[in-house]
Amino acid sequence: MNKFRTCRLIWLLICALSINIFTNSGAQAQKKKPVVVFVTGDHEYSGEETLPIVAAELEKNYGMKTIFLKAKDGPNDEKNIPGLEALKDADLAIFYLRWRQLPKEQLAHIDAYLKSGKPLMGFRTTTHAFNFPKGHESEKWNAFGEFALNSPPGWGGAAKHTHYGHESSTDVTVNPDQASNPILTGVTGPFHARSWLYRVLPDYPTKGSTLLLTGKAVNADKEAIENPVAWTGTNSFGAKIFMTTLGHPDDFKLEPFQRLIINAIHWELGKPIPKWKGKMNIDVTYRTAN
Template sequence: MHALPGLANTMAPRKPYVVFVTGDHEYSGELTLPLIAAELEKNYGMRTKVLKAYPDYNAEKDIPGLEALKEADLAVFFLRWRLLPKEQLTYIDDYLKSGKPVMGFRTTTHAFNYPDGDDRKTWNAFGEFAFGSPPGWGGKAAHTHYGHKSTTDVTIIPEAAKNPILTGVEPSFHVASWLYRVLPDYPAKGSVPLLMGKSVNPDKEAIDNPVAWTWQNQWGGKTFMTTLGHPEDFQVESVQRLVINAIHWELGKPVPKQWKGKLDINVPYGHPKKS
């Protein structure tokens, strides 16, 4: 049989499938990321799925639906100190080892918090092996932040100014996030820092630290990581552009030629646990 003339050209291309995995105690990622997902579907030709901790953001042992990662083209993580069962970790493990791209926000540097003696404890270093970030909170990496009363001035790193992820991002802008310390040992060797943060009103002596970078993990997966993620950060148009651009970059697509406009994101901060 022969295809009808022009039939192949009428088939719509497959839409990229982006799966968001949320559960972070504090920063309302389960509320902000669905708004990003909706924008991707409305204006950027993507399919999305948002997974949430069950029964709420404080529940550490269950994120239903992780089997969606088997079909995902991009996995986006906003996690904090989860204690997921092995069968759920397997979906994340299989995804990572497929070499597909990953994106992480803020507390994903310490996504898991298994106790000593637990054979899942190696997952506490998820931030390091997936994103080139410090391997969990505190510890030898001195991964900490500069106080909940501080904020952060962000600037484009000059060497990265022409990176497509930074298209339309202002040279400098201000965010509510208190600055995370990742230096001196992170981001990992081979990373490309994009944005630098300077703590404003820190609670201790502060040094400037990268707040966004790209990297390639050991399975060949493209990585974008940002330590930004306070819900008020998502109100900043430059942060919105950064995220939308990075998602396109991760998927191997050109960044949008035309910005569809600022998103209306108004999510409160105030989950009870701190970090």
Template sequence: MVFVAGDHEYSGESTLPILAAELEKNYGIRTKVIKAYPNQNSEENIPGLEALREADLAVFFLRWRRLPEEQLVYIDEYLKSGKPVMGFRTSSHAFNYPKGHALEAWNAFGERAFGTPPGWGGAARHTHYGHESTTDVRIVPEAAKHPILTGVNPEFHVSSWLYTVLPDFPKKGAEWLLMGKSVNPNSKNAVDQPVAWTWTNPAGARVFFTTIGHPEDFQVESFQRLVVNAIHWELGKPVPKTWKGKMDINVPYRGIVN
């Protein structure tokens, strides 16, 4: 597995290495984590993306990058391979090239890879219900027997403010696994939204995406279980029969800092 991190805000470059170490230790999955360099605010450099050529599964936690074309080549190559792909939260708006830029089409990476809205805002009105809100999550009844939901509580709570994706996303053909209800939303018209789904993208790849990903969410055992199950499912492996126990992923939310 190759994890690709660079998200400004949610500490993916800190949570994902802990998750990767747990996968190596307890589940026998070889991992590699590559990050924006020299820090999470470095929007134009993620060295090491050539590791994707050896990946059986690529996991993205990105936000508003402007990578050079010579780095994007590796992501494009991976997406075209039809190998499975996973994304967290801001990966729906992973890239943010200016209007008219030769690479502007990459701003719709989330739609291509995961079936999310094609970037933040825009015609799809991809937004959230305010930084003072949190989210109650529940299993979609029709999906309750999906292997990814093995051992996941029917209801749990996360710190992520709820992202809006409806009515046009996730893309047609996606299977909704979890729904979210905003708690203390900044709108009286808040609508419940899917927060995790599977999909087959245009390259034929098996997809798992979740709009959850606040660092405190990684402390929630049901979310941990969801992610570990999804990784096994994406790799074509049976979900673990024995849960190895709650992981110690204690990364504080820092917001966007320089």
């Protein structure tokens, strides 16, 4: 009888330990969800409305934790994006910015993230994320597009970074030599995007970038020259980057564009490209630019 009781106690102890290990493993798994921080603030493309839908999808169907940051007093508030300290815990930072003038204490959080070498992603106007006056102590941030995302260093200027007219749109094709790139899984082309095409050639994306998608202007107001609209690479801090010059709210309605985003986020995090969970319902209105 004593032997039976001893065996039973041992068995109960093993069960208790197993349950504890299983519970702790579950808790660990929860803690290890990748953290994706979205940083938004643009006057024109409603990134603070389209990207929360993407963030919710990442949480619901793709096992990620997201933190969403936006300009404090609406998209025209160029000088305050609260909560940027969240970047210290981010595994991936996603930017959709346009002509911000953030205070240096907020820029310090972005600077620390860049210097960490962690991956980042940018949409459309993030090529000209900042717009400090000439001579300002933070003027170097005007080149964020170049040093962070391999794109032109701000709008216009020597890089001739401009776009076709607002009445134009863009036919997008997959670069044939990248057809098997995992980021392009399920991204069937060609597809038509509402975004008017950005000019980044001839000097950008920076050397060594991988060009995934090419766009050609439709109903162009000047000679229609094909330009890259999505690329990957390594930035000046040694981080993996994904950049797309698409990002009009109507682009987010397109399944190929949605799949591109979900795939790129997984690629940035070093995760396998997931099974597609279905099209998101993204119906957001374009604002007129200021």
